[in-house]
Amino acid sequence: MQRPAWRRLIGFNLLGGLVLAGVGFVLGWLLGTLISNLAGAHATDAGAANWFIDQSDENDIALLLAYTFGLVGWLGGLGFLNYPLARIAGRPPSVPPEDTGTGMGRYFRMNTNHKVVGIQYLVVVLALFFIGGLNAMLIRAELLQPTPWLWQPDRYLTLVGLHGTMMLMIMSAGVLGPFGNYLVPIMVGSRGMAFPRIESLSFWLTPAAGVVLLSTLFLGGYQTGWTGYAPLADQSRLGMDAYLVAFTLIGLSMVLVGINLITTIVNMRAPGMTWTRLPIFCWGVLSTGILMVLSPLTFAAALFMVALDRTSATNFFISAVGGSPYLYENLFWFFGHPEVYILALPGFGIVLELMTVFARKPLFGYRLAVAAMLGVAILSFMVWQHHLFVSGINATLRPFYMLTTELISIPTGFVFLVAIGTLWRGRIQLAVPMLFCLAFLFNFLIGGVSGVFVSDVPSDVSLHGSYFVLAHFHYTIMGGLVFAFFGGIYYWFPKMTGYLLNDRLAKVHFWGMFLGFNGTFLPLFAAGLLDMPRRVITYNVNLQGLNDFASISAFVLGLSMLVFLVNFVYSWVVTRVPAVGNLWGSRSVEWMLPSPPPVTTWEASPVFVSGPYEYGVAGAPAMANLAGQERNP
Amino acid sequence: MEEQRTNRNHFVRVGVIWLGATLVLEAGLFFWLGPNMPPFQASAQASEQANTNTLLTGLAIPVMLLVWVFVVYSIVVFRRKGEGDGPTIRGHYRTQVAWVVSSAVIVLFLAGYGSYVLMISAYGVGGGQGSDPAAVPAGQTMEVQVIAQEWGFTYRYPTFGGVETQQLVLPVGQLIELHVTSLDVIHSFWAYEIGVKADANPGQDNIAFAKPAEVAPFQIRCAELCGVWHGYMFGTGQVVSQSDFATWIATQQSANAPATAQLPPYAHVYLPVPAQVRGG
Numbered sequence: 001m002q003r004p005a006w007r008r009l010i011g012f013n014l015l016g017g018l019v020l021a022g023v024g025f026v027l028g029w030l031l032g033t034l035i036s037n038l039a040g041a042h043a044t045d046a047g048a049a050n051w052f053i054d055q056s057d058e059n060d061i062a063l064l065l066a067y068t069f070g071l072v073g074w075l076g077g078l079g080f081l082n083y084p085l086a087r088i089a090g091r092p093p094s095v096p097p098e099d100t101g102t103g104m105g106r107y108f109r110m111n112t113n114h115k116v117v118g119i120q121y122l123v124v125v126l127a128l129f130f131i132g133g134l135n136a137m138l139i140r141a142e143l144l145q146p147t148p149w150l151w152q153p154d155r156y157l158t159l160v161g162l163h164g165t166m167m168l169m170i171m172s173a174g175v176l177g178p179f180g181n182y183l184v185p186i187m188v189g190s191r192g193m194a195f196p197r198i199e200s201l202s203f204w205l206t207p208a209a210g211v212v213l214l215s216t217l218f219l220g221g222y223q224t225g226w227t228g229y230a231p232l233a234d235q236s237r238l239g240m241d242a243y244l245v246a247f248t249l250i251g252l253s254m255v256l257v258g259i260n261l262i263t264t265i266v267n268m269r270a271p272g273m274t275w276t277r278l279p280i281f282c283w284g285v286l287s288t289g290i291l292m293v294l295s296p297l298t299f300a301a302a303l304f305m306v307a308l309d310r311t312s313a314t315n316f317f318i319s320a321v322g323g324s325p326y327l328y329e330n331l332f333w334f335f336g337h338p339e340v341y342i343l344a345l346p347g348f349g350i351v352l353e354l355m356t357v358f359a360r361k362p363l364f365g366y367r368l369a370v371a372a373m374l375g376v377a378i379l380s381f382m383v384w385q386h387h388l389f390v391s392g393i394n395a396t397l398r399p400f401y402m403l404t405t406e407l408i409s410i411p412t413g414f415v416f417l418v419a420i421g422t423l424w425r426g427r428i429q430l431a432v433p434m435l436f437c438l439a440f441l442f443n444f445l446i447g448g449v450s451g452v453f454v455s456d457v458p459s460d461v462s463l464h465g466s467y468f469v470l471a472h473f474h475y476t477i478m479g480g481l482v483f484a485f486f487g488g489i490y491y492w493f494p495k496m497t498g499y500l501l502n503d504r505l506a507k508v509h510f511w512g513m514f515l516g517f518n519g520t521f522l523p524l525f526a527a528g529l530l531d532m533p534r535r536v537i538t539y540n541v542n543l544q545g546l547n548d549f550a551s552i553s554a555f556v557l558g559l560s561m562l563v564f565l566v567n568f569v570y571s572w573v574v575t576r577v578p579a580v581g582n583l584w585g586s587r588s589v590e591w592m593l594p595s596p597p598p599v600t601t602w603e604a605s606p607v608f609v610s611g612p613y614e615y616g617v618a619g620a621p622a623m624a625n626l627a628g629q630e631r632n633p
Numbered sequence: 634m635e636e637q638r639t640n641r642n643h644f645v646r647v648g649v650i651w652l653g654a655t656l657v658l659e660a661g662l663f664f665w666l667g668p669n670m671p672p673f674q675a676s677a678q679a680s681e682q683a684n685t686n687t688l689l690t691g692l693a694i695p696v697m698l699l700v701w702v703f704v705v706y707s708i709v710v711f712r713r714k715g716e717g718d719g720p721t722i723r724g725h726y727r728t729q730v731a732w733v734v735s736s737a738v739i740v741l742f743l744a745g746y747g748s749y750v751l752m753i754s755a756y757g758v759g760g761g762q763g764s765d766p767a768a769v770p771a772g773q774t775m776e777v778q779v780i781a782q783e784w785g786f787t788y789r790y791p792t793f794g795g796v797e798t799q800q801l802v803l804p805v806g807q808l809i810e811l812h813v814t815s816l817d818v819i820h821s822f823w824a825y826e827i828g829v830k831a832d833a834n835p836g837q838d839n840i841a842f843a844k845p846a847e848v849a850p851f852q853i854r855c856a857e858l859c860g861v862w863h864g865y866m867f868g869t870g871q872v873v874s875q876s877d878f879a880t881w882i883a884t885q886q887s888a889n890a891p892a893t894a895q896l897p898p899y900a901h902v903y904l905p906v907p908a909q910v911r912g913g
Binding site for chain 1: 671
C-alpha cells in the first residue's frame with residue numbers, strides 16, 4: 001500500500017539527516033559555548049594569554065562541537081545508527097545487506113546497493129567538482145590583472161584554498177566513488193561490496209564534507225590554501241575549522257572506501273576470476289585502496305592537533321614553546337604525497353582499461369601494468385620530503401628523496417610503454433572515451449616529465465613554490481585524472497544509467513577541454529620559470545601576457561565544462577535515448593549485462609572462463625559464463 | 634614474413650620521425666633556449682639552476698618525443714577500418730626489459746648528477762640547508778640574516794654591528810651566507826635572480842649560500858603562503874660593487890644606530906612570545 005507523498009518524506013532519509021544535522025549543530029554550539037565559558041577557555045581568554053593563538057572573540061570550541069554533533073545528527077537522521085543500535089538491543093538487523101528498492105527515493109537515503117551508491121557518488125562528485133571549478137574561474141578572472149581588481153586579498157586566498165581543497169577532497173573519491181563502487185563488484189562477479197553499510201557511510205560523509213567546507217564562506221574563509229600549514233592555521237580565524245572538519249570527514253571516507261574496495265577485490269571474486277584475469281581497472285582501484293587505507297589517518301591526526309592547538313593552546317606547532325612547524329609539514333606530506341597518487345592511479349586504470357577496447361588488442365604487458373601501479377603505490381610513501389627540499393629540514397637527506405622521487409618515474413614509465421604497446425598496430429577507433437584517453441597520454445607525459453624537473457633539487461630550488469609546480473600538478477591531476485574521469489563517464493554513463501550521451505556535444509566538450517586546458521597551463525610553466533610564486537594576488541607586470549592567455553584559455557575550459565553539464569543533464573533527463581547492447585564492443589563483463597544492470601546483478605554467481613582482453617583471439621569465449629542466470633542481456 | 638617486414642617498416646618510419654624531431658628541438662635548445670634559460674646567470678647558484686634546467690630539458694626532449702611520435706603515428710596509421718581486431722600481442726619481453734633498463738639508467742644518472750651538484754659542486758645550489766649545512770663552500774663568507782614576519786622581510790648584518798635594514802644590499806663577487814628565520818609563521822625567502830630559496834621557519838635557522846656575479850637589482854618574493862597579505866610580501870634587493878656596499882652599510886650603521894641599540898642582540902633565532910603561555 002502506497003503511503004501519501006508527505007508521509008513518505010518523513011523517515012530515515014536525506015530530509016531527516018538535514019533536520020537532525022541542524023538540531024545537532026545547534027546543540028553542539030550551545031554545549032561548546034557552555035564548556036568554554038565554564039572552563040574559561042574561551043578564545044578571548046586564550047588570546048589574552050597567548051598572543052599567537054587566534055586573537056579574535058570567535059569560539060572555536062563551539063564551532064567544532066557544532067560540526068561534530070551536526071555530523072552525528074546527519075548520520076543518525078540518515079539511519080546509520082539504526083543497525084548498530086538494533087543489534088545492541090538484541091533485535092534483528094534493520095538494514096538489509098543488499099537493498100533491492102527501486103524508484104527515485106532510494107537515491108535520497110542510506111542505501112546498501114552498490115549501483116545506487118555509484119550513482120549517488122557520480123552526481124555529488126560532479127556537483128562539488130563544478131563548485132571547485134567555478135572557484136578556479138574566479139581565480140583566473142582575478143589574475144587577468146597584475147594587481148587586485150576583483151577580490152580583496154583575503155577573499156582571493158579563500159577562493160584559492162576552496163578550489164584546492166574541494167578538488168583534492170572530491171577527486172580523491174572521483175573515480176573510486178562512482179566507478180569503483182558501481183563497477184568493481186560487477187567486474188569481479190560479486191553482487192555487491194564486501195561491506196555494504198560502510199559503502200553507504202563512505203558516500204554520505206562526502207556531501208557532508210562538501211557542505212562543511214563551503215560553510216567556511218560564512219565564517220570568513222581561510223587563508224592557508226589546501227595545505228593548511230601550521231602555525232598559520234593556528235592563527236587563522238573561524239573559517240579554518242571548516243577546513244579541519246571537512247578534510248577529516250573525507251579522510252575517514254577515504255579509509256572506508258579503501259578497506260571496502262580492497263576486501264571486495266580480494267575476497268569477493270567469482271569463480272574463475274583469477275588475479276591475471278582481473279581487469280586492469282581493478283588493479284588501479286586496488287593499489288589506490290592501499291594508499292587510501294594507509295595515508296589519510298596521519299593527516300587526520302595532524303588536523304586534530306591543529307584543532308587542539310586552536311581550542312586548547314596545546315602548541316604542537318609553536319616553536320617558541322617547544323612545538324615545531326616541521327611536525328605539521330611532515331605529517332601533512334606523509335599523507336599529501338600518497339594523496340596525489342590516490343588521484344593518479346585510478347586514472348591509469350581507466351585509461352589502460354579503455355585503451356584495449358578502442359585499440360581492439362590485448363593489453364600489452366599486463367604484468368608490467370600491474371607492477372607499475374603497485375610500484376607507484378609503494379614508492380609514494382618514500383618521497384614526501386621532496387615537498388620540503390628548501391625548508392631546511394634534514395638537508396642531508398635530500399639526495400635520498402631526490403632518488404626515490406625520480407625512481408617513481410620508472411613504474412610511471414611502464415604505463416606509457418603499456419599504452420604504446422597496446423596502441424601499436426591496433427585497430428584504433430577515435431570514439432569520445434578514447435579521445436580522453438589519448439589526451440591523458442599527452443598531458444600526463446608533460447606532467448610526469450615536469451615532475452622530474454621539480455624532483456631535481458638544483459632545479460627545484462628555483463621552481464619550488466612557483467607556478468611551475470602549479471602547472472606540473474595540474475598536468476598530472478587535471479590533465480591526467482580528470483581527463484580519465486571524463487573518459488570513464490563517456491564510456492560507462494550509458495551502462496550506469498541506460499541512456500546515451502550526445503556524441504556531438506561530447507566532441508565539443510573534448511576539444512574545448514583539451515585546448516583550454518593546455519592553453520591554460522602551458523603558459524603557467526613559463527610564468528613559474530620567470531619568478532611567479534603560487535597563491536599570490538599580485539605578480540610582475542611583465543607576466544601579464546602569459547597570465548591573460550592562461551585566463552582566457554581557462555574560460556574556454558570552463559565553457560567546455562558547461563557543454564558537458566548540458567549534455568549530461570539533457571541526455572539523462574530530457575532526451576533519454578536508450579543505450580542498447582554492447583556499445584563499444586567491449587569484452588568486459590559489465591557489457592554482457594543489460595544497461596543499466598538489474599537491481600540484483602546476478603541471480604547466480606557468474607563463472608569467469610576467459611580474460612577481459614582477448615581481442616583478436618580466434619574462438620575466445622565470452623569472458624564470463626552467465627548460465628544459470630534467468631535473464632539474457 | 635610479409636607481416637614482419639611491414640612491422641619493421643613502421644618502426645623505421647617512427648625512428649626517422651623521432652630522430653628528426655629530436656635533432657630539431659635539441660638544436661633549438663642548444664642555440665636559443667639554453668643560453669636564455671631561467672633563472673639566468675646573475676649568480677653562481679642561478680647559473681647552476683639554469684644549467685640543470687637545460688640538462689633536464691635536453692633529456693626530456695627525446696623521451697617525450699619517443700612517446701608522442703609512437704602515439705601519433707599509431708593514431709594516424711593504425712585506424713580501424715570496418716570490423717576486426719588487432720593482432721594478439723600480449724607483450725614483448727626484450728622491449729619491456731629494454732624500457733625498464735633504459736629508464737632506470739636515466740633516472741639513476743639524474744639522481745647521481747643532481748646529488749653531485751647539490752652536495753659537492755655547487756654547495757646547496759642556493760637552497761636552504763637548515764642550521765647545520767652539509768655542503769659548505771670554502772672561503773670567507775659574509776653572514777647576512779633574513780628575518781621574515783607577516784608581511785615583510787628585514788635583514789641584519791652581524792659583521793656590521795648587527796644593524797637591521799629594510800633593504801637587502803649585497804656586494805658583488807662576495808660569498809654570502811644567508812641565515813633565514815621567521816618570527817611568526819612559515820615564509821619562504823626567494824631571491825630569484827641570485828638563485829636563493831630558503832623557507833623561513835619560526836624558531837629555526839635555515840642557511841643558504843649565494844655568490845652574486847652581476848651588479849644588478851634582484852627580485853625578492855615570499856614563496857610560501859603566509860596569510861592575507863602574502864601576495865604583497867615582495868621587494869627588490871641590490872647587488873652593488875664592494876666600495877658602494879662599504880658606503881651603504883656605513884650609512885645604515887650610523888643612521889640606524891639608535892634603533893640598533895634597542896634591538897635584541899644578534900641571534901640565529903628569535904622567539905618573540907610573552908612570558909605567560911597557557912600551560913607553560
